Amino acid sequence: MKNVGVFGIGAIGALLTKYIIADKTNKYFYFNRSQKDEINIIFKGKEDTVKINLSPIENHNLDWLIVCLKEYHVKGALSDLAVLINENTKVAVFQNGINLSSAYRAATRVEYILESVIDCPIQRIDTNQLLQIRKPIITLPKNRIAQEFIQLFESTEINFKTTQKFVEAQWTKLIESSAIGSIQSYTEKTCIIFKENKFLKEYKALVNEGIGVAKSAGIKVEADLSQQLLKKLQNYPEIKGSSMLADKLAGNKLELDAKIGAIVKMADKNGIDIPTTRRIYDLLMKER
Secondary structure (H helix, E strand, C coil), X not given: CCEEEEXXXXXXXXXXXXXXXXXXXXXXXEECCCCCCEEEEEECCEEEEEXXXXXXXXXXXXXXXXXXXXXXXXXXXXXXXXXXXXXXXXEEEECCCCCHHHHHCCCCCHHHEEECEEECCEEEEECCEEEECCCCEXXXXXXXXXXXXXXXXXXXXXXXXXXXXXXHHHHHHHHHHHHHHHHHHHHCCCHHHHHCHHHHHHHHHHHHHHHHHHHHCCCCCCCCHHHHHHHHHHCCCCCCCCHHHHHHHHCCCCCCCCCHHHHHHHHHHHCCCCHHHHHHHHHHHHHC
16 A cells, blocks of 8 residues: 555546545545646546545655645745655656756655656636546656556556656646747637637747747657647637636736746757747736
8 A cells, every 4th residue: 555645626636536545445634735626537528526635744754755736835845845855755846847846855865756747638617627639648757667657556547658758848847838838828818719810820839839849848749749639729729728828817926937937947958049939928927
């Protein structure tokens, strides 16, 4: 039996909880800033309801802690994380951005930190309901700790991928989610917005500028990445939103530093011209 904690029961934390509890041999602990006692996820017309009880912030001798936080929440959570993480706790980080392990290195050994890339459109449709659009794809570095993490899940619905090119996978996700989320945030529209040629052209420009910035950082992106992401976009349902759009509509702070802001920061560092990215970033900063 393993003691497994989930820190942050937002959309991704709820999704992972839905799948991880299939293994009844483990004991689960849940931690969240606000009160939460139930998870409801609709997928393929079926609703899964999971009852949860939040645990106090104390040493639970966790074998694993799965952290699902926004980039701007991490700093405020570090004191709680330090209580929950002991010398044997492995930490799986589900968070937007790159260089994710850096924020957690004060709490544990770097070899006990597992960064991840999750691709699973899921969005809130009601105060207590989430809509999952398709099966999750979780990409992890190809190492021992990743294999241990995969073994926590019994569900065959999750497509786990391990790769030696993990940083490239992080940049691919960053470029895609930044482009979609940024346009959706300032237009306040779901993927239906990309039916309009103006915004489809903006998407293509953001992707191409992001690829240029990635290359300037020494990232070897696939030669046809822009075409891959365009095809993927065009296969999304019109109702698909993003975490940035959800935050914008809810009046919450936008996760700019972990998405479009990360691209702007790298572009500034490497002297890359990104006119469309900068224009939209400046617009979102004014609305922040």
